Amino acid sequence: MNRSRRILASLVATTCLVAGVGSAAAEVDPSPGSPGAGDRYFPDYGNGGYDVIHYDVHDRVGFNRGRLSGRTELRATATQSLSRFNLDMMLKVTAVKVNGQVAEFRKTNRHELQVTPASPIAEGTDFRVQVKYAGVPKRLRWNGERPWLGNRREIVAMGEPQMAAWWFAANDHPSDKATFDISIKVPKHKKVVANGELEKITKGKSRNTWHWRAAEPMAAYLAFFGAGNFALERGRTPSGLPYVYAVSRQLNQRQREQSFNLLRTTPKVLTFLEKWLGDYPFSSTGGLVTGLEVNFALENQTRPTYPYSGGKQSSWLVAHELTHQWFGDKVAVRNWRDIWLNEGFATFFEMLWADNYGSATPQKWLLREWGYYPQSFWQLKIGEPGAARLFDYPVYQRGGMAVQALRHRIGDADFKALLRAWLADRENGSIEDFIALAEETSGEELDGFFRAWLFSSKRPARTVANGLA
Ligand SMILES: [Zn+2]
Missing domain, CATH: 2.60.40.1730 (tricorn interacting facor f3 domain)
Structure with missing residues (x-):
């Protein structure tokens, strides 16, 4: 997602006893x-x-x-x-x-x-x-x-x-x-x-x-x-993937054209992401630009929904929601508490996509962000944000910074190998699973790194170990 910014009566004893006494084999009540x-x-x-x-x-x-x-x-x-x-x-x-x-x-x-x-x-x-x-x-x-x-x-x-x-x-x-x-x-x-x-x-x-x-x-x-009055565009991407783009007719013609142009960035963004993340995991793609006044986009599997963006070519948002097709959709969070695995990576690849267009390097971006935020920003432990703050700004921003810091710490080759290994064949995972895999892939001890980035209420110190020097 991207926002602009809870028995039990125990079984009746007789039933249990009859079944239990009757069969020595493991018939479970x-x-x-x-x-x-x-x-x-x-x-x-x-x-x-x-x-x-x-x-x-x-x-x-x-x-x-x-x-x-x-x-x-x-x-x-x-x-x-x-x-x-x-x-x-x-x-x-x-x-x-x-x-x-x-x-x-x-x-x-x-x-x-x-x-x-x-x-x-x-x-x-x-x-x-x-x-x-x-x-x-x-x-x-x-x-x-x-x-x-x-x-x-x-x-x-x-x-x-x-x-x-x-x-x-x-x-x-x-x-x-x-x-x-x-x-x-x-x-x-x-x-x-x-x-x-x-x-x-x-x-x-x-x-x-x-x-x-x-x-x-x-x-x-x-x-x-x-469901509504939608203009639809259907076809196949250059790699042969069927797509469906839908735009609300609640938007005027100029807004609809802008929205289709946004959706049409999908194949390019997917090609970019595939270089890092491996093959796109699903058999179709596309997106919906809604005419409803919603303040978030969501990574619905195969077909994200975007709010109308006011005409800006915000393909970074497409990059965010499409990254979720791997981080969130293909590999889901084990529990909601693991949300960093979704939003941290989506924010990181948003930024990497922008870098692809030459605005800044990821490490420069990281150091600038690290120096920019006040102490209040760093208070949220994004590895344990709590239900009420699941989608707060630091989960995204500190989350994306943590990913770039990890990349810098273990190097591009290990980072890429880690991403591929994480995404290879699991349906869901926890932060602890990810940390274990990161240590295995890199051969480095990373407990301190992840404590500083995900489980601390302070800004990580500017050290080599924290990926900041
Ligand atoms: Zn998101």
């Missing part, structure tokens, strides 16, 4: 899945006891009253023997089925949907869930936010760290990735863009259904859709 994924910052985000494999979302959106109704069908694998499990869903739920059978459900609070299937789900088995829901997402507040973005003409379902539960039944935590089919039904004169590739448009009398498919696994917060 079914128990409730946790109502959270274990994230210290956001204990109710995500859920325990299963991994989602695939989401099939079918929503219908209305523009006048802002109503959304639909159903999410998901396939998941039980990671424990489940007597019940939770999903994250802000809207009112009207029906739930598990493996085709009607299931009991209740909202334990606005955010948490507790589902009790007719029979327990054995560990290691796949199961299907269908959830039907309806409501007005813009009215719904959680964790002090009302994140829904939309007006009578346009809707963009995107947000970080929360938005998924406002439009589909989700295991909303970056540690659980799944593939997606996203089908959105809108009035005939509206268009829909979402992640991945457009499968088909099913035409109805007054409404059309736009079906998009994201073939590569993604975190729930990176799933998005935009």
Whole structure:
């Protein structure tokens, strides 16, 4: 993202005893899945006891009253023997089925949907869930936010760290990735863009259904859709990657042309980033410039959303969101506390992209920034910023500086090898994983370096060890 700048009744004893005494083999008694994924910052985000494999979302959106109704069908694998499990869903739920059978459900609070299937789900088995829901997402507040973005003409379902539960039944935590089919039904004169590739448009009398498919696994917060009056441009990049550029018709013609020009920088920026980060990780690309007044851009997988930038050629923002396709999307944060792995690298490559155009060298930029900020800037420990300050300015700026300092400390060859090794074949990671890999790749002891840059409330001393001399 770039901003302009939370049981449990223990099981009934008799059930356990019967199963326990009966089979000496390791039959595990079914128990409730946790109502959270274990994230210290956001204990109710995500859920325990299963991994989602695939989401099939079918929503219908209305523009006048802002109503959304639909159903999410998901396939998941039980990671424990489940007597019940939770999903994250802000809207009112009207029906739930598990493996085709009607299931009991209740909202334990606005955010948490507790589902009790007719029979327990054995560990290691796949199961299907269908959830039907309806409501007005813009009215719904959680964790002090009302994140829904939309007006009578346009809707963009995107947000970080929360938005998924406002439009589909989700295991909303970056540690659980799944593939997606996203089908959105809108009035005939509206268009829909979402992640991945457009499968088909099913035409109805007054409404059309736009079906998009994201073939590569993604975190729930990176799933998005935009619905409105959009101008679309589709094609293939010089390297053969299908793209979709969408620009809101709420913008005037001159603004639309500027916005398309911004989106058209995508292939060039990707080519630049691939030199550092390896092949682009997904099978399509593109972007949406929204006409809504939003104060942030977001790295939706394959298709970031940008606010209208006022006509400046701000391709640094494209570089930021496209860097996230590797740092954030391909390799997700293990927990929200690891946000530096997203924003630090996106800010660093933003700056490197600008350097590519000759404005300053990265090390000059680092030293200038190091000398520029007052003590208050350095107070935030960006390796542990806290939930309320997850997207504060130092997470970005000190974060990007830390990456350049690391590059300077271990040298370009090791730095590049580190990036490639980090991005090679992991779905998510923590700061500690990254530090261990950095030490392994460089053969250097880097605890002091990372303490100074990520876990200290002071400006790092200007030393060789801190990458500053
Ligand atoms: Zn970002």
